[in-house]
Amino acid sequence: MKPTPSSPDTRGTTLVNHWQSGVPVTTGPVLTPLLALLMALAAIGLILAGVRVVSPLAPFSSMNSVYAWGIWKTFNVMTLTALGSGPLALGMAAWVFNRQKLHVVMRTALVSGFLFYATGLIALGFDVGRPWNFYSAAMPWRWNTSSAMLEISICMPLYCAVFLSFEILPLFLERLYYTGNEKARAFLRHVSPLIRKIYPFAIIGAYVIPLMHQSSLGGLLLLAGDKIHPLWQSPVMPWLYLVAAALCGFAFTIFLLLIVCLRYARRLDGDVLAELANLLSGMCFLFLAIQAIDLIWRGQIHAAFAFDKMSLLFLLETSLILTPAVALRFRRVRQTPRALLNMSALACLGGMLYRFIPTSIAYAPMRSTSYFPSVPELVMAVGYISLGIVAFVFAINYFAVLPGEASTWDHAFRPFGWKHPTATQATAIEREA
Amino acid sequence: MLDTLIPFSKELETIDQRLQLSGISRRSFLVFCTSLMVAAPFGLALTDKASPEAVAAVLGKVVRPPIIWLHFQDCTGCTESLLQTSYPGFADLILNVISLEYHETLMAGSGLQARQALDEAIQKYAGKYILVVEGSIPTGAHGVYMKSGGRTAMEVLADVGGKAAAIIAIGSCASWGGIPSADPDPTGAVGVADLMPDHSIINIPGCPPNPYTMLGVVLQYAADGTFPETDEQRRPKFAFDRDIHEHCPRRAHFDAGNFVKVYGDAGHREGWCLYEMGCKGPDTHAGCSTRHFNEIPDVWPIGIGAPCIGCTEKAVAFKVPMFQVVQLHTIAAPPTSFAPITTTRGTISPLATGLVGLGVGVLATGGYVASRQFSKKQDDESAPGSRQDKGTGA
Ligand code: SF4
Ligand code: SF4
Numbered sequence: 168m169k170p171t172p173s174s175p176d177t178r179g180t181t182l183v184n185h186w187q188s189g190v191p192v193t194t195g196p197v198l199t200p201l202l203a204l205l206m207a208l209a210a211i212g213l214i215l216a217g218v219r220v221v222s223p224l225a226p227f228s229s230m231n232s233v234y235a236w237g238i239w240k241t242f243n244v245m246t247l248t249a250l251g252s253g254p255l256a257l258g259m260a261a262w263v264f265n266r267q268k269l270h271v272v273m274r275t276a277l278v279s280g281f282l283f284y285a286t287g288l289i290a291l292g293f294d295v296g297r298p299w300n301f302y303s304a305a306m307p308w309r310w311n312t313s314s315a316m317l318e319i320s321i322c323m324p325l326y327c328a329v330f331l332s333f334e335i336l337p338l339f340l341e342r343l344y345y346t347g348n349e350k351a352r353a354f355l356r357h358v359s360p361l362i363r364k365i366y367p368f369a370i371i372g373a374y375v376i377p378l379m380h381q382s383s384l385g386g387l388l389l390l391a392g393d394k395i396h397p398l399w400q401s402p403v404m405p406w407l408y409l410v411a412a413a414l415c416g417f418a419f420t421i422f423l424l425l426i427v428c429l430r431y432a433r434r435l436d437g438d439v440l441a442e443l444a445n446l447l448s449g450m451c452f453l454f455l456a457i458q459a460i461d462l463i464w465r466g467q468i469h470a471a472f473a474f475d476k477m478s479l480l481f482l483l484e485t486s487l488i489l490t491p492a493v494a495l496r497f498r499r500v501r502q503t504p505r506a507l508l509n510m511s512a513l514a515c516l517g518g519m520l521y522r523f524i525p526t527s528i529a530y531a532p533m534r535s536t537s538y539f540p541s542v543p544e545l546v547m548a549v550g551y552i553s554l555g556i557v558a559f560v561f562a563i564n565y566f567a568v569l570p571g572e573a574s575t576w577d578h579a580f581r582p583f584g585w586k587h588p589t590a591t592q593a594t595a596i597e598r599e600a
Numbered sequence: 601m602l603d604t605l606i607p608f609s610k611e612l613e614t615i616d617q618r619l620q621l622s623g624i625s626r627r628s629f630l631v632f633c634t635s636l637m638v639a640a641p642f643g644l645a646l647t648d649k650a651s652p653e654a655v656a657a658v659l660g661k662v663v664r665p666p667i668i669w670l671h672f673q674d675c676t677g678c679t680e681s682l683l684q685t686s687y688p689g690f691a692d693l694i695l696n697v698i699s700l701e702y703h704e705t706l707m708a709g710s711g712l713q714a715r716q717a718l719d720e721a722i723q724k725y726a727g728k729y730i731l732v733v734e735g736s737i738p739t740g741a742h743g744v745y746m747k748s749g750g751r752t753a754m755e756v757l758a759d760v761g762g763k764a765a766a767i768i769a770i771g772s773c774a775s776w777g778g779i780p781s782a783d784p785d786p787t788g789a790v791g792v793a794d795l796m797p798d799h800s801i802i803n804i805p806g807c808p809p810n811p812y813t814m815l816g817v818v819l820q821y822a823a824d825g826t827f828p829e830t831d832e833q834r835r836p837k838f839a840f841d842r843d844i845h846e847h848c849p850r851r852a853h854f855d856a857g858n859f860v861k862v863y864g865d866a867g868h869r870e871g872w873c874l875y876e877m878g879c880k881g882p883d884t885h886a887g888c889s890t891r892h893f894n895e896i897p898d899v900w901p902i903g904i905g906a907p908c909i910g911c912t913e914k915a916v917a918f919k920v921p922m923f924q925v926v927q928l929h930t931i932a933a934p935p936t937s938f939a940p941i942t943t944t945r946g947t948i949s950p951l952a953t954g955l956v957g958l959g960v961g962v963l964a965t966g967g968y969v970a971s972r973q974f975s976k977k978q979d980d981e982s983a984p985g986s987r988q989d990k991g992t993g994a
Contacts, residue, residue, distance in 0.1 A: 229949075505975045
């Protein structure tokens with residue numbers, strides 16, 4: 168099949184196509200029974216969260232004096248922000264390592280990443296025990312600069328509310344351009360060159376800041392010392408947390424693209440997916456290499472094969488990452504949607520397990536009692552996730568998020584006048600024809 | 601005759617020479633330097649060194665500063681805090697590091713002898729000595745409330761203070777009136793700076809203040825003739841830049857809402873926060889919470905279970921009732937009642953485990969179904985999601 172010809176970048180007068188382009192979902196009703204169910208779950212979760220603000224933690228969660236980190240922190244934040252690292256991982260590949268093909272799926276990654284972070288932050292907000300002191304976080308002179316938690320508590324909201332928000336701003340501007348009145352359009356025509364100019368500089372933060380807080384999440388666990396099982400507790404934990412974030416970011420973006428294409432009957436672009444799969448496999452190998460070297464260096468490799476509960480868990484986690492790493496080396500696997508879906512799901516699970524286990528299952532304080540989330544706690548956690556999904560569905564229906572509908576997603580994107588070799592070729596072909 | 605009564609008052613030696621002369625061990629001098637570093641961790645050039653040895657090296661070459669110490673309306677608590685050190689002989693060391701030329705509590709002489717000693721010291725070190733003032737100066741009824749050697753306190757201060765290189769007002773009384781100036785203030789008590797506003801004056805308020813703050817200021821002056829940076833109330837910043845509450849060891853209890861309600865209650869015995877007992881810590885700038893007294897850890901009011909009374913603040917101590925709860929300016933007030941946060945045992949509800957199991961099951965099934973759909977559609981050439989038309993050769 169002839170690929171969709173790419174046009175030269177002459178559309179400089181409007182906002183469209185200056186950033187990662189996309190096509191909204193136009194088929195079918197937005198409100199399906201499944202979505203209604205998710206909305207109900209989100210509503211119940213938020214109502215419970217509201218009650219939680221005026222009630223003590225006790226009836227709501229099974230958090231206790233030994234396990235002060237409940238499922239909201241360990242799952243909604245620690246684990247799910249790894250899945251939400253798609254913008255970081257893809258953006259790094261696309262902007263820094265110049266894999267321009269990936270720009271076409273950036274928006275999908277951006278919106279999902281933003282929602283993971285936002286719902287994680289909402290979860291954290293309702294987890295705060297003394298909310299009336301919270302406003303101090305906005306006053307730098309009150310910061311305790313020697314606290315490891317400070318980096319995360321400042322960085323995460325900053326990333327989500329400023330940098331990610333700025334990166335997805337074009338979505339809103341575009342929509343405004345198409346639905347707004349003449350005045351709005353004139354205004355946008357006026358400001359869009361400015362935004363285009365500052366865009367690459369303004370989003371630098373979007374790639375620096377998550378590097379910091381994703382590794383700091385691992386850094387925090389260093390402080391837990393020997394409460395965490397030696398298979399996980401390691402000085403390279405900040406690195407592994409960061410690599411696991413990138414791994415999950417790629418894996419989840421592939422997974423999400425496949426699922427939405429299936430759901431909305433869209434065609435898949437094999438090139439883009441294969442590129443992502445390659446990167447994912449590389450990340451998996453990087454992760455495993457760091458982990459293996461670290462285990463050997465710390466002399467803990469025997470613990471991995473002790474075949475007790477922890478070692479089995481570790482082996483499960485490792486095989487969940489190893490399987491896609493190896494499988495995705497094969498072209499056949501990369502090019503079969505079902506296999507790709509399965510492998511990306513496995514990688515997601517593996518990465519999530521790595522991020523989850525040290526904070527919960529492998530976390531055993533001395534004065535031990537147990538922790539298992541209570542029902543309201545679970546409902547709230549599920550509610551936050553449902554909220555994210557609902558928001559995502561609305562986003563892809565009303566904004567140009569998903570990549571194009573043809574089997575070659577629009578590769579014509581050339582950010583800021585960079586030369587795109589395939590684009591020039593394509594126009595040449597077109598002219599000849 | 602006088603010379604025998606006030607020993608060692610001939611020529612001023614350096615601190616090293618003096619310590620050798622009086623047989624004080626190097627070790628106790630290093631302990632002294634360490635205490636000085638603890639008292640002034642930042643902001644004092646003298647202690648801005650890597651080790652006590654480095655401080656000792658600088659300090660050893662310093663010529664002992666001559667000091668004249670005057671008492672006005674006071675309780676001598678400030679002097680006591682200087683001399684009641686926990687190591688025997690430490691007060692001795694302090695008195696050898698500085699050259700105390702005149703001190704009414706410590707000197708053996710009295711009456712005429714004392715007056716002569718004062719006059720002699722003033723004459724000998726005119727323009728060079730440091731005057732330390734303890735106690736407030738009564739100004740009511742032309743100063744008749746206090747007389748010494750036939751002169752009113754105001755006259756003594758004008759005379760001795762006028763010829764001093766600098767004045768250190770030690771204690772809250774000398775800084776701005778202290779206890780004697782509390783309502784109804786019959787004597788019209790004021791601080792030194794109120795009477796000689798243009799003089800070089802450093803206030804070291806406190807009731808009593810930490811003696812190392814005073815020693816730090818004096819020795820810094822002796823070493824290079826400078827005074828440390830002060831705030832608008834003339835307090836040296838190195839000791840008065842933070843508030844008590846900021847570094848209070850009971851702060852965690854404040855934030856957790858654990859308050860003492862009555863002296864001796866369970867919370868008091870547990871060492872909870874004294875905010876509701878009228879602790880002025882949140883309003884008081886001083887170093888007590890990190891620099892304790894008598895070289896003994898935890899020897900300071902809050903450490904022994906008494907609320908801070910705000911003695912280093914002009915507007916707080918002796919002006920605001922001792923047990924009145926303080927207004928919080930820089931932080932949010934904690935609510936009067938707190939939800940309990942202490943749960944010592946975790947519980948596992950069977951319903952929750954069931955729900956998690958159910959959720960995992962639903963997700964796994966959903967994943968499987970989605971995956972199946974792909975292969976189905978893959979076989980169906982025209983279906984979306986199909987990759988057949990790409991001719992990948994797979
Ligand atoms: S400031 Fe306090 S300790 Fe010092 S003399 Fe006055 S009342 Fe006594
Ligand atoms: S109110 Fe007083 S006792 Fe309580 S934390 Fe503050 S300074 Fe310490």
